[in-house]
Amino acid sequence: MYASLEEAQNHVWHKTEGLNSTSLVVRRGQPFRLTLSFNGPYMSSKDDLMLRIELDHLYYDIPITSSKATSQSQWSAYFQHGILDPSAPHKASVCVYSPPTAIVGVYQLHLLFMSRYGSYSRRVGQLTLLCNPWCTADSVYLPEENQREEYVRNDFGLLYQGTARNISFRPWGFDQYESGILEICMMMLQVSNEHKKNWKSDYANRSDPVYISRVVSAMINHNDDCGVLQGNWSEDYRSGVNPSEWTGSGSILKQWAESGFSPVKYGQCWVFAAVMCTVMRVLGIPTRVVTNYNSAHDTNGNLVIEEYYTEKGEKLPHNRDSIWNFHVWVECWMKRGDLRAGFDGWQVVDPTPQERSGGVYRCGPAPVKAIRERQIDMAFDVPFIYAEVNADVCVYIVRQAQVLNYTTETDRVGVLICTKSLGSNQPQDITSTYKHKKALQPSVRSTSPMPGPPPANNHGSAKGLSVELSLIKAPVVGENISFSVTVTNHGSVVKTVREYVNAQAKSYDHSPSDTFWEADNIIQLAPNGSKVLQHQISYSQYSALGNEQLVNLAVVIMDMTTQERVLASEEFNITGPIVHIQVADEDSIIARRHQVAMVTFTNPFSVAVRGMLTVAGSGLLEDKVLINVALLQPRETMNTVVRFTPKMAGVKMLHARLSLDINRIVIRGFKTITVRPA
Known part of the structure; x- marks a missing residue:
């Protein structure tokens, strides 16, 4: 007896073409077909056939029946009607059905044949079973075909970086159709700590995408296990690869597997997120990469981020809390049977190792709807992600540990949240899915001019003075950076004020480094009058920054008589040329x-x-x-x-x-x- 897995046709039916050319890859909750060839005529009344599906030490014996099973909750197999051709009595076509709650994994298939002449078994081949977003009963079911194409089958994307006022892009290959990637993603589940600790429990839970996403989130970083990537934000990458040099997930996953699961050096947030997107799409769970601009890291959970500036406008690295210019995570689509109704849909999952969740460096899945509705008592990690998009910012001007002035901003954190649009290379603004705010329209440097920019911390005011900082145009590598400072006297007497302007280089995730440009001026302001001061930073003064860095620009205006101070700041990226x-x-x-x-x-x-x-x-x-x-x-x-x-x-x-x-x-x-x- 011989069996054919009919890989080519099954892959078309199950939309798994390209994932593997040598073994069968199918999606749960949907039948696939086998063709059996017998040495002699098959006597269905006297011969018994069974299909054994093995997952390590677990197995299911499935009788192959003459009629289609009525239960959709268990494995079944049946002869397809009309296939037993009297002219070819040695062949039969069998449909095998897996339930939509079946375990995601790599199975071995065997045929058990019992006849009057004896019984024997024959290995048929290997079966990789994935989640099925095309199946209405699967917990990852996604209704729209264009969404399934984008979030499951699409093997490339754009990762958005820069700043909310000047979005930049990074092309990325998710590479799920590259040779060996499917096998590596399935092996990731096998080498996880959950599987090593208790393989039976791991398999029992592996039907649930909530559980799978927790496992994968932990496995993308290597902090607690033999995960894929080692993070490095030190700017010293001599022992590995600068995170900015990666262009796709395939080379990272292959290096990890070929090294015997040693961590690949190095990753930062967009690398962690992009590799996780690859793994989840391979597993059949709809996933997209999301960028949050002005992303807060609230270490003490008080929903407040403190920032400190000197009286000359230099930003100080004084606290553990921080605001990243951008932070990248993924959203995965799934039902949340573990929660009360209303929180199905997109879930935030963040593999970048920032804080522990359940004792392990992972984050999510947290329902986007729960973040929007501030349901901070909900699993998993909703409070941390809520702070990333909603924390307030207190800005202090200090001198010798004394606070000279402070302001509070409520609209800077999470100013823009976006992902790649369906079937388009434009960013899609999804801020309103996280926050009760009017959506903002992002722009990408290569496709369109920037519309009205989102709010920034580019103006400050006090009782008698106000200041506004404005970039005259989006900064471009090789050109001067031009900006203006507008100072207004709201009093009824002449004011003499001092202007301090300060520019510092910064990485997206750090406080700024040393000042690379500064200026100061003394000016007089007429009662209720304003003055506009023009400034330029030449290319020679900022050229050493490269185009991966950002700039923190700040101005402090001080009333020489009253010592009143006001501050305005702007963080921006410098647009580079394009290939x-x-x-x-x-x-x-x-x-x-x-x-x-x-x-x-x-x-x-x-x-x-x-x-x-x-x-x-x-x-x-x-x-x-x-x-x-x-x-x-x-x-x-x-x-x-x-x-x-x-x-x-x-x-x-x-x-x-x-x-x-x-x-x-x-x-x-x-x-x-x-x-x-x-």
């Missing part, structure tokens, strides 16, 4: 046919540059293409031909990363490509 990608015959790209792309970059700097170009594209290129870029003179253009062969139909992304030899500058670009079936 452009064009594809020949863009409307006629066909799977398995050779294609050509042209990658171009024009040097906008006043000095010659050279560097390394990396081009990647899951499903388009087998391996990354590395090209040394020779010396480019100012305004000179580089044109590089990249040849690629799409493996499968669908929308794919070709993305480029150009690392220049000056000031750690990294330039990116991408092109989405629609591949038609062969």
